[in-house]
Amino acid sequence: MERPIKVLVAKVGLDGHDRGAKVVARFLRDAGFEVVYTGLHRTPQEVAMAAVQEDVDVVGISIHSGAHKELVPKVIKYIKEFGGNPEEMVILVGGIIPEDDFEELKKAGVDGIFIPGTPIQEIIDFIKKAVAEKRKAVAKK
Amino acid sequence: MEDELKKKEIERIRKKREEWEKNCLQPFLEKAGERDYPFETLSGIEVKRVYDPEDIAHIDFVRDIGYPGEFPFTRGVYPTMYRGRLWTMRQFSGFGTAEDTNRRWKMLLKEGQTGLSTAFDFPTLMGLDSDDPLADGEVGKVGVAVDTLKDFEILFDGIPLDKISTSFTINPPAAIILAMYTAIGDMQGVPRDQLRGTIQNDMLKEFHAQNTIVLPPEPSVKIIVDIFEWGIENVPKFNLISISGYHIREAGSTAVQELAFTIADGMAYVEAAMERGIDVDRLAPQLSFFFNAHNNFFEEIAKFRAARRMWAKIMRDEFGAKNPRSWWMKFHVQTAGCTLTAQQPLNNIVRVTIQAMAAVLGGCQSLHTNSFDEAWALPSEEAVRVALRTQQIIAYESGIPDTIDPLAGSYYVEWLTDKMEKLAWKYIEEIRKMGEGSVLQGVLRGIENGFFVKEISNAAAKYQKEVEEGRRIIVGVNKFTIKEKLKIPILKVDPEVQRRQIERLKKVKAERDNEAVKEALEWLRNAAENDENVMPPILEAVKNYATVGEIMGVLKEVYGTYRKPIII
Numbered sequence: 264m265e266r267p268i269k270v271l272v273a274k275v276g277l278d279g280h281d282r283g284a285k286v287v288a289r290f291l292r293d294a295g296f297e298v299v300y301t302g303l304h305r306t307p308q309e310v311a312m313a314a315v316q317e318d319v320d321v322v323g324i325s326i327h328s329g330a331h332k333e334l335v336p337k338v339i340k341y342i343k344e345f346g347g348n349p350e351e352m353v354i355l356v357g358g359i360i361p362e363d364d365f366e367e368l369k370k371a372g373v374d375g376i377f378i379p380g381t382p383i384q385e386i387i388d389f390i391k392k393a394v395a396e397k398r399k400a401v402a403k404k
Numbered sequence: 405m406e407d408e409l410k411k412k413e414i415e416r417i418r419k420k421r422e423e424w425e426k427n428c429l430q431p432f433l434e435k436a437g438e439r440d441y442p443f444e445t446l447s448g449i450e451v452k453r454v455y456d457p458e459d460i461a462h463i464d465f466v467r468d469i470g471y472p473g474e475f476p477f478t479r480g481v482y483p484t485m486y487r488g489r490l491w492t493m494r495q496f497s498g499f500g501t502a503e504d505t506n507r508r509w510k511m512l513l514k515e516g517q518t519g520l521s522t523a524f525d526f527p528t529l530m531g532l533d534s535d536d537p538l539a540d541g542e543v544g545k546v547g548v549a550v551d552t553l554k555d556f557e558i559l560f561d562g563i564p565l566d567k568i569s570t571s572f573t574i575n576p577p578a579a580i581i582l583a584m585y586t587a588i589g590d591m592q593g594v595p596r597d598q599l600r601g602t603i604q605n606d607m608l609k610e611f612h613a614q615n616t617i618v619l620p621p622e623p624s625v626k627i628i629v630d631i632f633e634w635g636i637e638n639v640p641k642f643n644l645i646s647i648s649g650y651h652i653r654e655a656g657s658t659a660v661q662e663l664a665f666t667i668a669d670g671m672a673y674v675e676a677a678m679e680r681g682i683d684v685d686r687l688a689p690q691l692s693f694f695f696n697a698h699n700n701f702f703e704e705i706a707k708f709r710a711a712r713r714m715w716a717k718i719m720r721d722e723f724g725a726k727n728p729r730s731w732w733m734k735f736h737v738q739t740a741g742c743t744l745t746a747q748q749p750l751n752n753i754v755r756v757t758i759q760a761m762a763a764v765l766g767g768c769q770s771l772h773t774n775s776f777d778e779a780w781a782l783p784s785e786e787a788v789r790v791a792l793r794t795q796q797i798i799a800y801e802s803g804i805p806d807t808i809d810p811l812a813g814s815y816y817v818e819w820l821t822d823k824m825e826k827l828a829w830k831y832i833e834e835i836r837k838m839g840e841g842s843v844l845q846g847v848l849r850g851i852e853n854g855f856f857v858k859e860i861s862n863a864a865a866k867y868q869k870e871v872e873e874g875r876r877i878i879v880g881v882n883k884f885t886i887k888e889k890l891k892i893p894i895l896k897v898d899p900e901v902q903r904r905q906i907e908r909l910k911k912v913k914a915e916r917d918n919e920a921v922k923e924a925l926e927w928l929r930n931a932a933e934n935d936e937n938v939m940p941p942i943l944e945a946v947k948n949y950a951t952v953g954e955i956m957g958v959l960k961e962v963y964g965t966y967r968k969p970i971i972i
Contacts, residue, residue: 276526276541277532279613279615286868290865298972328546333540359779361780384872
């Protein structure tokens with residue numbers, strides 16, 4: 264049997280807005296995923312370390328402070344430094360993200376960006392599909 | 405005799421209603437039915453088809469509603485309300501450096517805003533300097549960066565402190581910000597007893613929601629009481645706290661939870677102050693409140709009216725305040741940021757209008773209306789102007805402020821006001837029980853055992869489920885959607901801000917009297933260790949250009965830091 268999808272829901276930076284992160288975490292758990300939540304005020308290093316140690320399929324970064332362009336690429340960089348492979352993970356970002364910044368985040372390695380109002384089912388479907396693709400790619404290697 | 409008459413009248417109405425139900429309603433229902441939509445408020449209170457005098461028969465006009473400016477203040481704290489003076493239009497703003505924010509403030513004052521309200525960036529809110537590694541990427545992003553008094557000098561350049569009142573949304577470093585404001589007043593030559601404004605300074609709600617937390621709960625409350633003690637003597641016109649439900653609601657609570665937890669926190673602070681020996685009648689005029697105005701129009705109005713009535717009873721009957729002025733609940737309202745949608749952002753102007761009308765019909769003392777672009781970024785100049793104009797249109801064109809509490813006597817509004825109060829009291833009694841008779845202890849216990857966080861997070865999940873299932877409709881999000889390309893301008897904070905701010909911090913540190921800073925910080929350490937009031941040494945430190953990070957650093961060393969338990 265295939266192992267369940269493991270998701271790290273992470274708050275990075277100093278903002279305390281965690282309603283979205285927590286609601287998404289709950290719904291993902293109810294959808295059968297294994298969910299780990301980092302809690303608040305984590306540095307990019309801490310998030311990356313958790314992602315590598317927990318060997319997750321998905322890293323979902325929630326950020327509302329406008330610091331996404333600075334902090335998200337750092338998480339990805341540190342995952343590599345700590346011996347993980349961010350390309351084998353599905354990297355998601357959620358929160359207050361202006362559309363103009365989508366391109367830059369995707370270039371930095373982000374697979375999906377979800378703004379407020381996104382139906383959670385959409386996130387669940389996205390994760391299932393993206394994880395299946397990444398696992399297939401890894402298996403081929 | 406009167407009771408007998410009332411009973412008879414109610415009997416007559418009941419008969420009429422039964423007749424209506426049988427002859428008029430039933431046949432119609434059989435033919436046409438009703439909409440399949442939850443007829444309940446956002447707190448889950450079931451809304452009946454129609455209300456009549458029987459629903460409010462238990463409410464006594466003189467005892468429970470009365471006249472504005474009189475106990476229990478259901479209709480407003482002032483006898484003339486907006487006929488005397490309109491609410492203060494106070495847009496929350498700040499970004500970038502002190503220069504950027506000073507410019508935005510001056511623009512808003514020119515556009516007719518009547519008070520200032522300061523948004524700080526996250527490093528400042530968390531008591532960190534701009535050069536702290538944790539601040540990297542966040543300097544000046546969601547508010548203005550403040551490291552030392554130098555930033556305040558620039559922030560208030562050309563703003564006369566004797567004419568304008570300023571609100572500061574700040575919590576762990578509230579004592580530092582109040583000290584900075586006092587110092588600027590001293591520099592401008594404004595007598596301290598003329599300084600007007602508000603510091604949020606409400607740490608309890610940070611533990612329930614919002615999460616800007618540095619010190620553990622108990623020392624946090626201790627410092628708040630220090631601020632009360634010092635503020636009563638030194639800045640008697642300043643609101644020393646803004647007991648806030650706003651963030652509790654933004655974290656996903658219901659209106660009832662917002663009402664109950666805010667009032668419980670208020671009771672906790674008064675209890676803590678009285679334990680210190682502070683006279684409740686001296687403190688009360690310097691307390692203020694802060695609520696959220698969400699979408700369910702009548703529930704919000706009822707919430708504001710119930711809040712005022714509850715606080716009056718609490719101050720008079722529980723805490724024994726003698727001065728009628730102490731029974732007032734003054735409050736600021738902000739429209740609900742969490743209701744704004746990234747999809748079809750112009751729809752937000754309509755949401756904000758409805759919410760602002762609820763705030764005005766609820767009798768607020770000051771109001772912030774959100775800008776329509778806030779689900780994307782900080783407000784652009786155009787968006788904030790529309791938000792301010794929304795208030796001005798309500799104030800000058802709608803006629804709503806012309807008569808006081810115009811919804812009083814509405815069967816539905818009075819019934820709902822009463823219902824909100826009853827449900828809120830139930831929560832408060834539960835909290836009091838957790839504290840074995842003390843609301844303060846109950847609140848601290850509830851923080852410790854996750855009671856507040858769980859209650860709020862369950863409500864948030866329930867609401868989200870309703871939205872996901874389409875049982876709650878959000879226009880433009882889960883119904884009436886369109887394919888769109890974002891067309892509104894977005895405010896971008898210059899990434900240079902961080903570098904400039906760190907440079908200024910370095911310069912201040914190089915030019916100040918380091919010996920004086922060291923002495924002031926030592927004085928602070930001693931005061932904290934010996935359970936003395938920390939305000940005088942903080943003021944001394946601020947005046948010598950000690951940084952926010954240095955001052956908070958001393959407090960962290962003495963009191964320790966706090967990390968919230970993880971509860972999903």
